[in-house]
Amino acid sequence: MLTTEEKHKIDHEISLVPSPKNACIEALKIVQQSHGWVSDESLKDVADYVGMSSAELDSVATFYNLIFRRPVGRHVILVCDSISCWVMCYEGIRDRLSEKLNIQYGQTTEDGRFTLLPNCCLGTCDRAPALMIDNDLYRDLTVEQLDEILEKYT
Amino acid sequence: MEKPLTQHIVPGRAPLSLKEYEQVGGYQSVRKILKEMAPADVQNLVKASDLRGRGGAGFNTGLKWSFVPMGPEVAKPKYLVANADEMEPGTFKDRVLLEGNPHQLIEGMIVAAYAIDASISYIFMRWAYKVAAREIIKALDEAYEAGYLGENILGSGFNLDMHLHTGVGRYMCGEETALLNALEGKRANPRAKPPFPQVSGLFGKPTIVNNVETLCCLPHIINNGAEWFKGLSKTGDAGTKLYGISGRVKTPGCWELPMGTTIRELIEEHGGGMQDGYLFKGLLPGGASTDFLVEEHMDLPMDYTAIQAAGSRMGTGTMIILDDQTCPVGFVHNLQHFFAQESCGFCTPCREGLPWVEKILLAIDRGEGKPEHLLTLDFHTKYLGPGNTFCALAPGAMEPLQSALKYFREDFERHIHEQHCPWSKAKVWQPSI
Numbered sequence: 001m002l003t004t005e006e007k008h009k010i011d012h013e014i015s016l017v018p019s020p021k022n023a024c025i026e027a028l029k030i031v032q033q034s035h036g037w038v039s040d041e042s043l044k045d046v047a048d049y050v051g052m053s054s055a056e057l058d059s060v061a062t063f064y065n066l067i068f069r070r071p072v073g074r075h076v077i078l079v080c081d082s083i084s085c086w087v088m089c090y091e092g093i094r095d096r097l098s099e100k101l102n103i104q105y106g107q108t109t110e111d112g113r114f115t116l117l118p119n120c121c122l123g124t125c126d127r128a129p130a131l132m133i134d135n136d137l138y139r140d141l142t143v144e145q146l147d148e149i150l151e152k153y154t
Numbered sequence: 155m156e157k158p159l160t161q162h163i164v165p166g167r168a169p170l171s172l173k174e175y176e177q178v179g180g181y182q183s184v185r186k187i188l189k190e191m192a193p194a195d196v197q198n199l200v201k202a203s204d205l206r207g208r209g210g211a212g213f214n215t216g217l218k219w220s221f222v223p224m225g226p227e228v229a230k231p232k233y234l235v236a237n238a239d240e241m242e243p244g245t246f247k248d249r250v251l252l253e254g255n256p257h258q259l260i261e262g263m264i265v266a267a268y269a270i271d272a273s274i275s276y277i278f279m280r281w282a283y284k285v286a287a288r289e290i291i292k293a294l295d296e297a298y299e300a301g302y303l304g305e306n307i308l309g310s311g312f313n314l315d316m317h318l319h320t321g322v323g324r325y326m327c328g329e330e331t332a333l334l335n336a337l338e339g340k341r342a343n344p345r346a347k348p349p350f351p352q353v354s355g356l357f358g359k360p361t362i363v364n365n366v367e368t369l370c371c372l373p374h375i376i377n378n379g380a381e382w383f384k385g386l387s388k389t390g391d392a393g394t395k396l397y398g399i400s401g402r403v404k405t406p407g408c409w410e411l412p413m414g415t416t417i418r419e420l421i422e423e424h425g426g427g428m429q430d431g432y433l434f435k436g437l438l439p440g441g442a443s444t445d446f447l448v449e450e451h452m453d454l455p456m457d458y459t460a461i462q463a464a465g466s467r468m469g470t471g472t473m474i475i476l477d478d479q480t481c482p483v484g485f486v487h488n489l490q491h492f493f494a495q496e497s498c499g500f501c502t503p504c505r506e507g508l509p510w511v512e513k514i515l516l517a518i519d520r521g522e523g524k525p526e527h528l529l530t531l532d533f534h535t536k537y538l539g540p541g542n543t544f545c546a547l548a549p550g551a552m553e554p555l556q557s558a559l560k561y562f563r564e565d566f567e568r569h570i571h572e573q574h575c576p577w578s579k580a581k582v583w584q585p586s587i
Contacts, residue, residue, distance in 0.1 A: 016317065018357050022339040025322060063341040063498075065323035066281055081585065082243040083442060084400035086488045087480050091584070105586060118585070120325065120492050121243040122282050125400035125474070126407045135284045 002045050006030055010049060020050040024057055028067050037068040065119070072115040073108040075153040078132045082121035090129035094118075096143045100150070113153065156386055157394060158374040159367070160410040163254030169289050172296035175257040181302055183376035184264050188310035191376075193224065196269040200372065203380035204392035209237055209328075209365030210440060210469040212391075212458040221352035222270040222360045233361040234272040235337070236263055236369055238279035238286075239321060239328040242441035243492060244474040247396040248366040250408050252279065252286035255370075256293035260316065262369035264302060265376055267314050270362050275316045278333055281323055290318050325496035329545055330363040331355075332498070343500045344545035367396055389414030391457035399425040401475030402432040408472070414455035417447070420473070433478040436561060440469020442489050443550030445557035446476070466557065481577035482562040483569055486555055487515035491585050493551035504548035507538045511555065523570035531559060531566075 002010070013026035027046045032038050038046075038061060040054075047057040061067045068076075079094050097116060101109050108115040124130045127139035138149055162170050162178060170178070187196055201216025222232065236259060240248045251259060259277070267275050277290060294316060297303045305313050324342050326332040331345035334356045355361025371393055375383045384392040391413050397420055398408040404426030411424070421427065421434070428434055436446045439456065445466035447454070454460045461468040476485055494508035511534050514527050535556035538548040559566065568576055 017339070022357075024339040025336070026339070029322065060339065060341055063324065064321075067322050081488075082492060083474055083485065083488050084244050087401050087474070087477070087485070119323075120496065121241060121245070123240050123246045123249050123280065125244050125246050125472070126398060128400060128406075132282065137282075137284070 002031070002042075002049060003034070006034060007049070010046075014050070021052055024050050024052060024060055025064070025067075028057075028061055032068060036074070037071050039071075043069075071108070073112050075113060075134055076115045076117060078117050078119035078122070080120070080122045080124075080128070080130045080132075081118045082125075084121075084125035085128040085130060088128040090141075092143050093129055093131065093141055093146065096146055100146065114150075155412065157410040158378075158386075159251065159258070159370050159394060159396065160254065162258075163250065165254075169253070169255050169293070170257060172257060172293070172300055175255075179377070180257055180373075181261055181300075183373035184261060184268075184302060185308065186376055187265060187268055188308055188312060193269050193271055196265060196376070199380055200269065200375060203375045203383040205368065205371050205375060205383065206391060206458055207365055208367035208371075208395070208470070210242070210443075210467065212468065215364065215368055218352070218364075219266070219270050219362060221350060222362060223353065224271060228271075229359055231274045232270060232272040232359055233356040234263060234267040234270065234275040235330075235333065235356065235361060235363045236275070236277045236279075236366055237328065237330065237333060237363050238277050238283070238366045239333060240283075240366075240470075241280055241325045241328050242443065242470055242472075243489070244400055244438065245398070245441045245470045245472045246400075247398050247408050247470060247472050249283055249286065250396065251366050251370050252283060253289060256286070256290045257297070258370050258373065259290075259366060260293055260297050260302070262372040263316060264307070264314060265372040266362065266364055266369055268312060270360070272360075272362070273313050273315065275314060276337060276356075277316070277318045278327070278337060279318060279320050280327075281320050283320075287318065287320055294318065324498075325492075326498045326547065329547070332545070333363060334361065341498070343498045346544075387413035387457070389455045389457045389460065391459055395456065395471050397424070397456060398472030399475060400472070401437075402429045402477040402480075403427065403475055404429055414457045414460070416453050416455050417473075418452040420456065421452075421475070425475075428475075428477065431479075434475065435478045435480075435482070436476040438469075438474045438476075438554055439466055440471050440473065442474070442492065443546075443553055444469040445553045446561050447557075448561050466553070479577065481519075481575055482558055482565050483515060483519050483575065484577065486558045487512070487519050489554050490515055490551060493547065497547060501544035503538050503543050504545075507534055508548060508551060510534065511538075511551075518566060518569045519575055521569070521572075521574035523566075523573070525570055527570065528559070528563075528566055531555065535559065 009030045010027045013023040014020045031042045047054045130139040205215045206212040326342040327336045332342040336342040351361045395413045436448045490512045494512045497504045499505040535552045540549045
């Protein structure tokens with residue numbers, strides 16, 4: 001069930017476009033913002049609300065990297081694996097995160113705190129290697145900084 | 155040296171507020187066009203300035219606009235979209251403009267919208283630019299409040315709404331027709347052309363999509379004229395350019411310099427030269443989808459014409475350096491993994507060809523390469539080339555591959571002959587953990 005607040009926000013997005021369908025990505029973002037991800041149930045709720053079939057909406061949802069169709073942890077770590085970060089040896093960062101959190105790409109820690117994902121270029125290549133946790137960008141990274149950074153996220 | 159686009163950007167300091175921006179001459183171009191110029195005058199001035207699209211294609215901006223149908227009988231609303239998706243690996247120049255001076259972008263967008271008589275505009279920006287999003291929202295509020303946006307702007311009768319749309323990730327969104335599909339709430343597959351977006355774009359209406367840096371040039375061209383803009387350049391391609399360098403140089407970064415600054419000057423003076431212990435081996439001049447250039451090209455001016463004549467493209471103008479301690483096969487493998495992953499899957503050569511290329515590069519990288527692999531890679535550079543695919547993604551992907559096979563063929567052959575990567579194990583590109 002969409003909450004009143006979610007419906008209110010989705011209505012606003014619908015008001016800006018010719019047809020409710022055109023607001024479907026915005027609607028998915030709104031639902032993901034409140035739940036962290038988009039469950040099958042949420043997907044159907046949004047589809048019904050904007051007048052699409054679930055299959056049609058899922059074809060859109062699964063196209064985009066940052067609509068999560070599986071549960072994620074409270075914090076999502078996006079490790080840039082693009083060319084400049086690779087040239088600057090980002091693998092040490094990735095491996096240290098994987099080892100410390102005891103998860104691989106696509107997995108979530110048992111306590112539900114972190115999900116680890118690879119991500120293509122974060123657009124900060126002059127300060128590689130880089131990663132993002134939620135809305136925060138970290139750059140010029142060294143392996144030594146990781147413990148302190150992770151501590152900020154509970 | 156004039157740096158019109160970045161003169162008010164100070165790293166580490168908040169961007170200018172609307173008031174501060176006005177104090178240094180901000181929004182003067184809007185006042186000028188609304189008072190003194192017809193849309194056709196703006197189009198002609200920009201055409202005469204030789205401003206070429208800074209997103210990578212380098213098409214004359216005024217000419218692009220001229221394909222938009224004008225006049226009272228044309229389907230409305232018309233749209234202007236700022237392409238702020240900047241997802242080309244190795245590219246970070248628009249971030250500087252978006253975070254550093256959002257009012258300059260808004261001003262440029264008003265000029266562009268006026269030139270094509272658009273009444274609705276969008277900034278389509280990638281999700282990762284959180285700081286930029288915050289600053290743009292603030293600047294949009296200020297611009298609405300001051301009457302630069304909305305109905306009857308400065309009493310001229312011209313109306314323009316402007317919205318920020320942040321994406322949800324996918325390289326394809328940078329392709330202008332795919333971007334329009336994304337804005338419409340669809341999968342970001344590219345569209346067939348014709349019809350071109352100028353005639354039938356967003357929601358089927360006439361639409362122009364311009365890159366952020368392109369739009370940011372406009373206020374300065376309006377204020378100072380076409381000849382001034384051409385005079386900023388060292389070569390035949392007009393204006394200044396935001397150049398960037400990433401990789402093993404001493405001071406990587408982004409700088410606004412005269413168009414046509416040489417590659418050598420960029421690397422040695424602005425990038426500080428190679429880091430100690432690393433030697434230059436090659437570079438991609440303008441993002442992941444451009445052909446390698448090597449030592450012999452160091453004295454070329456970085457502009458559209460010269461870089462194209464050398465067999466590559468200036469692209470976004472943000473170069474990625476390949477050093478001697480980075481395996482060129484691994485470098486290309488990383489790029490092809492990216493392109494294979496980002497293919498939208500719509501057309502067969504791209505959907506099937508790019509993973510095949512990636513698989514072969516993985517085999518070569520791992521020491522399992524066969525001599526015939528090189529022929530298969532050569533074959534792909536032709537069959538995934540221009541004209542064989544629905545959009546430019548796969549041909550773009552083939553650019554670094556074909557030029558790596560040309561300039562670094564010995565390194566590929568050595569991998570196959572020795573059955574291992576001659577560079578250190580750590581530098582084999584492994585997409586998974």
